Amino acid sequence: MKYFAGLLLAVLFALAPAFAQAPKGWKYRSDHSSEASDPDAPGAIKFTTTPTGFHAVNPMAAIYWNPANTASGNYTLKGTFKLIKSNGYDEYYGLIFGGSGLDGAQQSYVYFMVTDDGTYLIKRREGSSASGISQKTPSDAVQKPGANGSATNTLEVHVMGDKVAFMINGKTVATMPKSGALAKTDGLYGMRVNHQLDVEIDNFGLSKM
Numbered sequence: 634m635k636y637f638a639g640l641l642l643a644v645l646f647a648l649a650p651a652f653a654q655a656p657k658g659w660k661y662r663s664d665h666s667s668e669a670s671d672p673d674a675p676g677a678i679k680f681t682t683t684p685t686g687f688h689a690v691n692p693m694a695a696i697y698w699n700p701a702n703t704a705s706g707n708y709t710l711k712g713t714f715k716l717i718k719s720n721g722y723d724e725y726y727g728l729i730f731g732g733s734g735l736d737g738a739q740q741s742y743v744y745f746m747v748t749d750d751g752t753y754l755i756k757r758r759e760g761s762s763a764s765g766i767s768q769k770t771p772s773d774a775v776q777k778p779g780a781n782g783s784a785t786n787t788l789e790v791h792v793m794g795d796k797v798a799f800m801i802n803g804k805t806v807a808t809m810p811k812s813g814a815l816a817k818t819d820g821l822y823g824m825r826v827n828h829q830l831d832v833e834i835d836n837f838g839l840s841k842m
Contacts, residue, residue, distance in 0.1 A: 751777050
């Protein structure tokens with residue numbers, strides 16, 4: 634009996650780290666590719682914690698959020714995204730904010746993301762469609778993958794009164810009026826990682842201004 638009890642404890646302890654890695658309270662929503670020339674990869678999404686943040690392995694695009702994380706008024710949202718290895722597809726990754734209904738048909742959020750070719754974009758998602766606030770824009774602030782295929786980019790969104798500023802690696806790349814597609818900045822915040830990407834996220838969080 635002692636042998637079996639010891640064996641059971643050993644199995645439980647072995648499994649504990651795997652359970653502990655799951656981000657408590659977090660949800661995700663996948664977004665399948667409909668383009669034959671840019672397909673999803675096989676396999677399931679894996680979203681886990683690391684000692685300093687999160688790790689997203691995305692065969693398909695997804696947004697990640699915690700329903701307890703909401704922002705209002707003036708704030709700064711920040712996250713450091715490390716692309717583990719470029720896949721050659723120039724897929725985007727970054728922050729989402731001003732979100733609501735993220736797990737329903739009326740999902741709504743703004744996303745600010747970068748990719749391998751040194752460009753960024755800012756868009757608003759409404760339901761199944763997305764409209765450009767700032768289309769694909771080149772910037773020398775975006776770190777491109779090095780010889781090892783990896784790149785690290787820190788993204789920041791600053792909501793300030795009647796304007797919103799977007800920063801990449803400490804450089805302001807855009808400042809826009811808080812109107813039109815950017816009128817709604819209160820709401821849920823989180824991250825978006827497009828398909829075929831393996832990304833670690835550190836220093837993710839929000840601070841009031």
